[in-house]
Amino acid sequence: MHLPVMPPVSPMLAKPVGRIPPGACYEPKWDGFRSVVFRDGNEVELGSRNERPLTRYFPELVEGARSELPVRCVVDGEIVVAVGGALDFDALQQRIHPAASRVEMLSERTPAAFIAFDLLALGDYDLTALPFRRRRALLVDVLAGAGWSFHVTPATTDIDTAQRWFGEFEGAGLDGLIAKPPNLTYQPDKRVMFKVKHTRTADCVVAGYRPHKSGDDAVGSLLLGLYTDDGALAFIGVIGAFPMATRRALFSELQPLVTTFDRHPWNWAEPATDRTPRHAAGSRWSAGKDLSFVPLRPERVVEVRYDHMAGGRFRHTAQFGRWRPDRDPRSCTFGQLETPPAYRLGDIVPGLDYGM
The missing domain is CATH 3.30.470.30 (DNA ligase/mRNA capping enzyme)
Incomplete structure (x- = not known):
């Protein structure tokens, strides 16, 4: 060439x-x-x-x-x-x-x-x-x-x-x-x-965290969930852009909520669903990155900023907004999310709607 x-x-x-x-x-x-x-x-x-x-x-x-x-x-x-x-x-x-x-x-x-x-x-x-x-x-x-x-x-x-x-x-x-x-x-x-x-906001349930890569007692990212119509807690994404001082403070704050997987809505003894993160398993999309996490009782609610959803999850990493101690975790459902009206790809680029 x-x-x-x-x-x-x-x-x-x-x-x-x-x-x-x-x-x-x-x-x-x-x-x-x-x-x-x-x-x-x-x-x-x-x-x-x-x-x-x-x-x-x-x-x-x-x-x-x-x-x-x-x-x-x-x-x-x-x-x-x-x-x-x-x-x-x-x-x-x-x-x-x-x-x-x-x-x-x-x-x-x-x-x-x-x-x-x-x-x-x-x-x-x-x-x-x-x-x-x-x-x-x-x-x-x-x-x-x-x-x-x-x-x-x-x-x-x-x-x-x-x-x-x-x-x-x-x-x-x-x-x-x-x-x-x-x-x-x-x-x-x-x-x-x-x-x-x-830019949109959503109130999400914090259901786990991944430790920070430094190995210190610090949080790397928080795992977020929303409740479905049938009452299941579905994984929808993470937030993780915190200063190191905040990561350490979060680690201490979240320890009383740490639980076991048999008491957690994401029970790895059960078959994984397409809305459930994989526990202690690599991903071919992340070149062997460890996707395990520490399970938490789903009792804390956080407001996050996000751009849009794809396949039932945040397409990109969400951003921390504020804690919502006034919000009942069970009230955090997919119903709060805005769904844009459908639009045909073929009306944007002719010939691109072959998937119809």
């Missing part, structure tokens, strides 16, 4: 802001795996945000790149999977599997698509020093009618349209907006774009 921009490349990043900034080019924020695609003839490589190749996991995108992309190019974008007409991040995660036979099977059962939003190189030309508005125009031109696998993200310079997208597109699994200054050059690994995400 010999391109004017060679792998690996760390993608350009976005910094969070509280409102949509004026005077920018606005795009939907896709919920998938960030990837930079390199094509030089038949050679194709799918890079990732951490610069590790994703190529072997998405053979359908490798074939799609060979038939739909320019012969020599470098394209920045997002790998996504659609199921039932909406983005499905859980299905996307399952695509990262060590067995080649399963990779091949999933490439047919839950095929991925690539949402392109920047063009870093074309032919012999490095485009990273060009302003974004020119790179965007070239991207639209070279991917016009690309095919089934590769799509160009919608974009607008109208802030009212961007505000409407922000409200509507969440119903298809997207999670906000990206704003790019029109004269922005491509700057790998720099937070020079802007992202606007939804």
Whole structure:
């Protein structure tokens, strides 16, 4: 492979802001795996945000790149999977599997698509020093009618349209907006774009904690739950961004609530459900990370901030808001969560609703 921009490349990043900034080019924020695609003839490589190749996991995108992309190019974008007409991040995660036979099977059962939003190189030309508005125009031109696998993200310079997208597109699994200054050059690994995400709150039950990696008497993260309609406590995510002094204080405060698993709603003697964290087991998504935790009696309630739900869990780590000693844990149910109205992926990007 010999391109004017060679792998690996760390993608350009976005910094969070509280409102949509004026005077920018606005795009939907896709919920998938960030990837930079390199094509030089038949050679194709799918890079990732951490610069590790994703190529072997998405053979359908490798074939799609060979038939739909320019012969020599470098394209920045997002790998996504659609199921039932909406983005499905859980299905996307399952695509990262060590067995080649399963990779091949999933490439047919839950095929991925690539949402392109920047063009870093074309032919012999490095485009990273060009302003974004020119790179965007070239991207639209070279991917016009690309095919089934590769799509160009919608974009607008109208802030009212961007505000409407922000409200509507969440119903298809997207999670906000990206704003790019029109004269922005491509700057790998720099937070020079802007992202606007939804912010909501929920009152959750604290049902366990993971010890801090330092090995000290400190809390690493708190495990959160909500009650279902049938009275079961479902795991929905964690919070963990605490100062070290707070982590140590929490460790002391929570010791009176420590219990055993046979007295806990997440009883590991029973078969695990898809809403229950795995006890003392590794995860292929976390490269052997220990997912065990210390069970607590579910008696404390915390208000957290989150952006959106995916598969019955917080899509990203929630943020601590405040303790709610006034709240009955049993009143913390899924009913308090806001559910955005459904929206068709095919109305955002034509041809992307193949999962319907």
